Amino acid sequence: MTTDLTPRTAPTTTPDVHAARPGARRGRRLRGAAPLLWAAPPVALLAVFFLYPLALVVRQSVQPDTGGVSLKPYADVFASPAFREALWTTVWLALASTAGCLVLGFLLALVIAFVPFPGARAVARFIDVFLSFPSFLITLALLFVYGRTGLANGLWTGATGAPDGPFAFLTTPWGVLLAEVTYFTPFVMRPLLAAFAQLDTAQLEAAGSLGARAPRIVRQVIWPEALPALAAGGSLVLVLCLNEFGIVLFTGAKGVTTLPMLVYGKAILESDYPGACVVAVVNVLISVGLYGLYRVVSRRAGA
Amino acid sequence: MSIRFDSVTVAYDGNVVLDSLDLTVAPGEVMALLGPSGSGKTTALRAVAGFVRPASGRVLLGGRDVTDLPPHRRGIGMVVQQYALFPHLRVEDNVAFGLKARRTPRAEIRGRVAEALEMTGMAAYARRYPRELSGGQQQRVAIARALAVRPAVLLLDEPLSALDARLRSGMLAELARLHRELPDVSILYVTHDQMEALTLADRIAVMDKARLRACGTPRELYRAPTDAFTASFVGNANLLPVTVTASGAALGGAELTVDTAGAAAGARATLCVRPHLVGLGDGPNRLTGTVREIQWRGSTHRLHVEVAGHPVMADLPELRDPPAHGAEVALHFAPEDAVLLAAGVGGDDH
Numbered sequence: 001m002t003t004d005l006t007p008r009t010a011p012t013t014t015p016d017v018h019a020a021r022p023g024a025r026r027g028r029r030l031r032g033a034a035p036l037l038w039a040a041p042p043v044a045l046l047a048v049f050f051l052y053p054l055a056l057v058v059r060q061s062v063q064p065d066t067g068g069v070s071l072k073p074y075a076d077v078f079a080s081p082a083f084r085e086a087l088w089t090t091v092w093l094a095l096a097s098t099a100g101c102l103v104l105g106f107l108l109a110l111v112i113a114f115v116p117f118p119g120a121r122a123v124a125r126f127i128d129v130f131l132s133f134p135s136f137l138i139t140l141a142l143l144f145v146y147g148r149t150g151l152a153n154g155l156w157t158g159a160t161g162a163p164d165g166p167f168a169f170l171t172t173p174w175g176v177l178l179a180e181v182t183y184f185t186p187f188v189m190r191p192l193l194a195a196f197a198q199l200d201t202a203q204l205e206a207a208g209s210l211g212a213r214a215p216r217i218v219r220q221v222i223w224p225e226a227l228p229a230l231a232a233g234g235s236l237v238l239v240l241c242l243n244e245f246g247i248v249l250f251t252g253a254k255g256v257t258t259l260p261m262l263v264y265g266k267a268i269l270e271s272d273y274p275g276a277c278v279v280a281v282v283n284v285l286i287s288v289g290l291y292g293l294y295r296v297v298s299r300r301a302g303a
Numbered sequence: 304m305s306i307r308f309d310s311v312t313v314a315y316d317g318n319v320v321l322d323s324l325d326l327t328v329a330p331g332e333v334m335a336l337l338g339p340s341g342s343g344k345t346t347a348l349r350a351v352a353g354f355v356r357p358a359s360g361r362v363l364l365g366g367r368d369v370t371d372l373p374p375h376r377r378g379i380g381m382v383v384q385q386y387a388l389f390p391h392l393r394v395e396d397n398v399a400f401g402l403k404a405r406r407t408p409r410a411e412i413r414g415r416v417a418e419a420l421e422m423t424g425m426a427a428y429a430r431r432y433p434r435e436l437s438g439g440q441q442q443r444v445a446i447a448r449a450l451a452v453r454p455a456v457l458l459l460d461e462p463l464s465a466l467d468a469r470l471r472s473g474m475l476a477e478l479a480r481l482h483r484e485l486p487d488v489s490i491l492y493v494t495h496d497q498m499e500a501l502t503l504a505d506r507i508a509v510m511d512k513a514r515l516r517a518c519g520t521p522r523e524l525y526r527a528p529t530d531a532f533t534a535s536f537v538g539n540a541n542l543l544p545v546t547v548t549a550s551g552a553a554l555g556g557a558e559l560t561v562d563t564a565g566a567a568a569g570a571r572a573t574l575c576v577r578p579h580l581v582g583l584g585d586g587p588n589r590l591t592g593t594v595r596e597i598q599w600r601g602s603t604h605r606l607h608v609e610v611a612g613h614p615v616m617a618d619l620p621e622l623r624d625p626p627a628h629g630a631e632v633a634l635h636f637a638p639e640d641a642v643l644l645a646a647g648v649g650g651d652d653h
Contacts, residue, residue, distance in 0.1 A: 202387035206445075208374035209352050209381040210401030210452060220400070224391040 054284075061277035073274035083262065083279065090258040090283075093176060094241035100181035101237045102230055105188030109226075110218065112189075113196035114204075124193055130186045138183040139250035146170045173256050179247045184240060188233035195229035196222070228300060235294035239287055259283045304365035304455035305330050306351055306489055311360035313346050321346045322513040323360065330365075330455075333482060333490040335500035337536065338510035344493045347510070348458050351491060353377050364456060375404070377456075380449030384461040386441040388433040394420070394444050395429040401452040419451035420444075422481065439470045446481070459492045463499060475502055497537050501525070509533045525577075531644050534575040541581070541615050543574040545643075552643060555611025559588045561641045573644040576636050578605070581617035583626075586635030590615065594630050608634060 064072045077083045112120050145151045146167045153165025169175050199222065207217045245260040257265070259279055267276035306328040313321040321343040328334040336344035349355045350362055353374035361370045369377050380401075388397050398416045407415065420426040423443040433441055442462060449457060462478075463471045479502070482490060494500055500507045501521045508518040509532070517524060517533040528534035531542050545552035547570045551560040554574070566572060583606070592610035604625055606617045617634055626632050 200385070200387060202383050202385055203389060205352070205354055205374070206381065206383070206387040206448075207389075207400065207404070208354075209377070209379055209458075210404050210448065211375045211378070212400070212404040213375050216404055220392075221389060224389075 057277045057280055057284075060273055061281050062274075064274050065272075073278045077275050077278040082257065086257045086259050086262040086279070087282070089173065089256060090242060090260075093173060093180065093256075093258060094238055094244075096177055097180035097184060097241045098234055098238045100177065101185045101188045102234050104181060105185045105192060105233065106226065106230065108185065109189045109192040109196060110222070113193055114222075127186045127189055127193070131190065133183075134246065135179075135183050135244065136246035136250045139179045139247050142170060142175070142179055142182070143250070143252075146175075170251055171254065171256075175251045176248055176256050179251060180241055180244060183247065184237045187237050187240065188230070191229040191233045192226055195226055199225050228297075231297045231300075232294065235290060235297050239290045239294060242287055242290065243283065259286075304489055305363075306334075306456055306491060307363040307366075308347065308350070309361040309363060311347070311350055311357045311362060313343075313350060313355050314358045320513055321350070321357075324515055326508055326515060326518065328489050328491060330489055331487050332505045333492060333503055335492045335494060335504035335507045336510055337494060337497060337500040337507050338516075339495055339536075341512075342510040343513040344495075344510045345460055348460050348491055348493045351377075351456070352379060352381055352458055378452075378454060379456045379458055380452060380454035381458040382442070382445045382449050382460065382462045384464045386433070386438075386445045386465075388441055388444055388448070390433055392432075393429070394425065394431050394433070394436070397433065397444055398448045398451045401448060405452060415451050415453075419447040422450060422484065423447040423477070439466055439474065442466065442474065443477075446478075450481070450485070455488060457488050457490045459490060461493055461495070463496075464494075471499075475499060479503055501537070507537065509536055511536075527642055528575060528644065531573050531575070534642070534644065539578050539616065539618075541574075541576045541578060542644075543576070543610075543613055543615070545572055545574045546570070547572050547643070551638070554590070554613070557588075557590055557611070559590075559641070560638045561588075561643055562638070563643055566643060566645075575642045575644055576615075576640060578616040579618040580640040581615065581619075581634050581636050583617065583619055583622070583632060583634060585633055586637075588636050588638060588641070590634045591631060592634065594626050594628055594632055597625055597628065599625075606632070608632060610634070 061073055062069050062071060064070060066072075111117075112124055143150060147153070147170055148165075148168070150165075150167070152167045156162065156165040156167075169178075203221055204217055207221050212220070243260060244258070245264070248256055248258050248261050249264075260283065263276045263279045263283065266272040266279065308324045308326040311321060311324045312319065320341075324343070324347055326334075326347075336347055338344045346355060350357055351364075353369070353372060357370060361368050363369065364377065364379075389400065392400065395416050398419050399412050402412045402415055416429070417426065420429055423446050425440065425443045425447055428436060428440060428444070433444065436444065442465070446462070459478075463474050466474060482488070482503075492500070492503060504521060506518060506520055507524055509516045509524065511532050517529050519529075521537070524533055524537045528537065528540070531540075534540040534542060543554055545554045545559070547563055547566045547568055548558065549568050551558065551563060552572065552574055553559065559574070561574065590608075590610045592608040592615065594606060595609050595614070596605075596607035598605040598607075599621075602621055604619045604622045606619065606626070608615045608617065615634060
């Protein structure tokens with residue numbers, strides 16, 4: 001059947017046919033003008049509000065205060081221990097937070113999707129609401145509980161009479177990690193729950209009737225179906241963590257400097273605009289690169 | 304291994320979907336649960352599998368109470384309408400799944416998988432993925448997967464419903480052959496298709512509205528149905544409202560000779576006559592009526608005749624000279640081909 005069809009369909013797909021009819025070709029070009037007009041406003045808006053400022057940032061990053069155009073700001077920033085430390089802190093915090101979100105998100109989504117308990121649907125709906133919360137809110141809430149004068153330390157000092165409570169981790173990287181995992185876990189759960197809803201319950205029952213217990217069913221039936229959603233959710237969280245500013249600022253962790261914090265510090269506190277722009281450019285490159293990865297992964301997942 | 308339902312009742316949110324089912328499937332027997340959708344037949348099967356918990360009653364497998372056992376400890380094989388194969392596993396790994404879950408020695412798994420695939424004619428497809436197979440092939444793999452664990456009880460939930468008519472009759476023959484090869488396996492076969500039930504089952508349990516209506520061999524249920532619902536669901540049936548008389552039954556003005564089985568004269572009853580047992584022309588138990596419809600079906604003619612205000616169907620060998628539409632005709636049937644049923648038992652909805 002295919003061999004029969006090929007000779008007939010092949011000519012219509014070759015461009016020669018259109019070249020032989022110039023009239024048809026011009027008509028197509030005229031029709032093509034209108035869509036281009038429609039594209040102009042969004043492109044203009046994009047240019048004015050996003051591309052131009054971004055270009056200014058890039059230009060500033062190659063214009064040191066001493067004047068002229070050079071890559072000296074890059075050399076300076078890359079050579080500074082503060083930048084290297086911030087880069088490392090940013091990357092490991094983002095990776096660790098993502099890993100934490102994936103583990104916690106997978107476990108919670110499993111419970112919500114497959115363990116029948118009253119209110120499961122309400123919990124799933126709350127996760128949608130949670131996604132709309134500002135990130136600093138979580139940090140603020142954690143401060144009320146674990147902060148220096150928070151609930152937990154207050155109970156401790158009240159009970160023992162000690163001047164300080166035992167909970168001081170909130171101003172360390174671990175505090176940032178806890179806040180980021182808490183805040184970003186729902187971003188992993190959302191696509192996971194969607195994937196689990198697609199899963200044919202007959203498969204789970206077939207596995208059960210064949211003698212598989214819950215761990216084997218999770219490992220061999222649910223896990224392969226969850227992988228695309230995990231990859232999509234995970235890469236989204238990774239990008240968001242790399243750029244997270246509010247959480248790091250609100251924990252008040254002096255020692256925890258991430259790239260966004262470094263940009264803030266250089267630009268607002270030190271007025272070192274070229275340096276700030278260099279860090280910003282690096283941050284943008286990492287984000288865009290990871291976003292590209294996210295798109296590839298999520299398209300494969302159909303999310 | 305026998306399957307026994309002991310007063311099994313299942314309810315969802317106070318809605319009774321299976322009402323006090325008592326039924327025993329003997330070891331090696333094929334029992335069809337036949338009924339329309341919503342009759343509770345699938346619920347009964349799921350109660351055996353362990354996916355629904357009875358509100359009351361017990362499920363016993365081989366005499367052992369399994370009501371509180373989780374599905375993975377019941378040792379059953381199950382095949383459902385939509386195959387439910389694991390999409391990311393090759394055919395051979397799908398079939399091996401149950402063996403691995405039951406910690407069968409690795410050396411043994413290979414042979415058992417090959418055996419199950421051989422039995423279902425899928426040996427050539429071991430390395431394929433489910434999405435690369437047709438519906439019929441996927442169902443064969445699902446059957447192989449269920450058989451690989453050598454279950455003593457096999458549950459089949461509408462296994463042929465997703466297949467087209469030709470494939471279905473082929474698979475029906477395959478299932479019959481599989482059962483001859485595995486005579487010790489008890490099979491509970493849920494279906495809404497009377498042909499599947501009549502072809503495959505040793506006994507049929509007819510279900511309607513969460514209740515068991517009748518249970519017997521296909522021949523018993525077909526020849527001597529006990530109620531109108533069973534009569535119309537197992538094969539076609541003419542169900543005629545009659546009045547019991549001293550010598551038989553009366554329909555309109557016609558006096559019919561049938562076995563009254565001790566019913567009191569004057570009582571109202573339903574007379575069941577299979578359409579293919581109705582003859583055209585004069586004979587014993589003569590009925591006259593008007594032809595309302597004639598359907599030519601190749602080898603047969605189906606006549607719809609209105610007798611004393613009631614429709615009567617007659618399936619006749621192809622007529623050389625069929626009666627005209629609106630013609631007055633005489634029909635007859637042998638006294639032993641009619642069954643008198645108690646009146647008003649569910650016959651009104653069919």
